[in-house]
Amino acid sequence: MEYISGEILTKDGFIKGYIGFQNKKIIEFGSEKPKKKPIATGFIIPTLINSHTHIGDHFIKKLKINLPKNIEKLVAPPNGLKHKLLNDTPEKEIINGMKESINIMSNSGTSKFFDFRENGISGIIQLNKATRDNKNISPVILSRPNQLRYDKDEINLILNNSQGIGLSSITDWNYSEILKIAKHTKLKKKIFTIHSSERLRENIDQILDLKPDFLIHMNYATESDLIRVKENNISIVICPRSNKFFKLKTNYKIMEKLDINLMLGTDNAMINTPNILTELKYYKKINKIDSNEKLLNMITYNPRKALNLDYNIPDIKSSKEFIILDKTSLEIRNIPFSHEEIKNDN
Template identity: 30%
Template sequence: MFTITNGIILKGHNLVPTKENIVVDDGKIIEMGKDTLEGKIIDVDGAIVCPSFINGHIHIGDSIIKDEGYGLSLSEMVKPPNGVKHRALADASDDELISAMADSMWDMVNSGTTHFIDYREGGIRGVKLLKKASEGIPIKPIILGRDDSFYGEDPDLRQVRIAIRKLLKVADGIAPSGFGEITDDVAGLIVEECSKQNKISSIHVAESESNQIESIEKFSKSEIEKGVSNNFSQLVHLTNPKNNDLELVSNSSSNVVVCPRANATLNVGVCRLNEMLAMGIKPLLGTDNVMLNSPNMLRELEFTLKLMSVYYKDYLSPLKLLQMATTNIGCHDINNIVQKTPINEGNCAEFVIFKSFSKNPYLNICNRSETKNILYIINKRCIV
C-alpha cells in the first residue's frame, strides 16, 4: 500500500484537476482525499498525475523494419500481401519479431503507455507471437487479428468464417486492412462474428484520397459510409472524408482513431480533428506503424496539437486532445475489452506522474513533457 501526495490529479473521464491524495493497494485506488495517508508516502511535490496512455492504433510487428521504405506510397508500404512491411514480416523469424515487438512495448511503457490496440498480421501465429513478446512487460496489448483467407475477389466464405472463429479464440477482435482488400461479404462476416462474442471489429477507412475515390467509383459509397453501414465497432484514420461522412460517424456507435503523424509521413492528408470534436466525436489517438513512427504518445500529442493549430488557424483544446490519449474509449464493446480506467476511487491504478512545468496541466503534458520528465508510472501491481 502507498499514497501519492501533493499532486495535481487529472480525475475522472473529464480529467478535472484536483488536489487530492491517492491511496493504492493491490493495484487498485482504494481511497482519494485531501487528508488521506496510508502506507508508504510518495510526495510528488506539485507534479501532475494523469491517467496512463492508450495507443489507439499501432502495427507493432513493423518494429523489425523501422524507417525502411520511407518516401514510398501508402500502397507500396503497407498494402497486403506485397507491401514492404508484409514482405519483411514473411521473411522474419519468430525470435526476431518477438525481440523487436518487446523493445517497442518497453518504449511505450517508458513513455507512459499501459494499453495499445494492435492490428496483428500473421493470423493465429501472429497473435501468439505478440502475446509471447508481451510476457513480463507491464502493458496490455489489445490484439486484433486477420487471416489471408479474407483477401481476394471471390473468397471461400465458409473458410473465412472458420478462420474468424479460430482467431477470436485467441484475439480480442478482427481487423482487416481495408475495403480495397476484402469483399462486403467478408466484412459482414467479420462484424457478425465479432458482435456475437462482444469483440472488436475494426478497419482502416479513408486513409488516402485515392482509396475514397476508388470506393465511390466502385460501390457508390465512400469507405467511411461502408464502415458505418457495415457496423464496424472501430474506424481508423478517416483522413479524407467526403460529403456527410463525419456526420454519419457522429450518429453511429463506431469508435474512431486518428493517426496524424502517420498521415503526415505518408503524405495522405490531415485528419479533420477539430470538425470531429465539434460534432461530438471522441476519437482515440494512435501512432500507427512502428516502421513509420516511434510508438511514443507524447510525440503524437505535441505533433497533433501544433498541426491542428496550423491547419485550422485555430487552437485545439489541449484537454480534449489529452482525453484522446487517455479516457476516450468509446463504444461499449471496446471499453469492455480494453478496460482502461480513469483516475477514480475503486478503479485500477494506472497513471503517470509528470514533472510540472506550467500552470496548465494539459499543455504541460501535450506541449512540454518528454519521457525524461516522467517521475513515476503506476501500472496496477508495479511502479516503473
C-alpha cells in the same frame, strides 16, 4: 505517507487535488492541499492507451532501408513491401522488434495498445510471446485472417485468441468476404474495426453496414460521411504522424467540430515511435489545440469509452492506474510511483 498533487483528470474533467500513498498503495485523495509537501506535481491522469499500432513491423526500422512513401507500395496486403518482409523474416527477429515497441510504450506510461495483428494465428502467437515478460502493459489484439478471404474455421480460431478483428480496408478486399467476417465477429460479441477512407474515399454505407466498433483514419471521408459516423456513435482513431509521412489529406478540424469521440494511434512502428505522448504533442502543435483536457482525453478516457470500460480516477476502489505528467512539457514525471509499481502490488 507520500503525496503527489496537481490537476487530476477525472472522466468529467480536471479537478485540483492530491493523492496520498504508502508502500505503493493509494491511501487517500482529496481536493484540499496535502498535509505534507508533495514529491511531485503535475497532471495526474489515467495510464495511457495507444489506440492504433502495428508493432509487428518494428524490425523493419532496424533494416535501415528507404521506405516507399506510397501507402499501397509499403503497407497494402498482400504485395506491399511490409508483407513481403514479414514473410521473409525469422520469427525471432520479428518478436524482438515487437519487444522494443512494447518497452517504449511501457516506459512512456502506456498500459494498453490496440495492435492490428497481421498474419493470422501465427501473428497472435508472436505478439503473445513478445508481451509475456512485461506485466505493465497489455495488448488489445485485433487480428485478421492470413489471406484476403473468409474461412469460418480460421475466424473462429483467431477470434478465440484475440479481442476481435482489425482489417486493412474495404478497398483491399472483396466486400462480400468482409461482410461475412464482420457478421461472424458480432455473433461472437467481439470487436470489429477497419481502416477506412485512409488514402481515398470509401463507400460510407458499406463501411457502416459492417457495424464497426470504431474506425481508423477517415482522412478522405466527406463531412456528410463523418456526420453519419457521429450519428451512429462510432469513435475514430487518427494517426497524425503517419498521415504526414504518407502526405495524406486530413479531416481533423471537421472531426473536432462534429465532436466525434477521437482517439490517437501511432500506426506502423517501422515509421514512427509508438510513444503516444509524441503523437499527442505533434497533434497539439499542428492543430494549435490549447485544451490539455481535450488532448489528454484522446489517450485516456476516449479509448476506454470506445471499449465500454467504466473507468475513473481518483477512485481508490476501481482504479490504481495513473501517471503524472509535467504540465508544460507533457512528459512523464520520473517519480518513485509509477503505474508499473502500482500494478505489481495488488
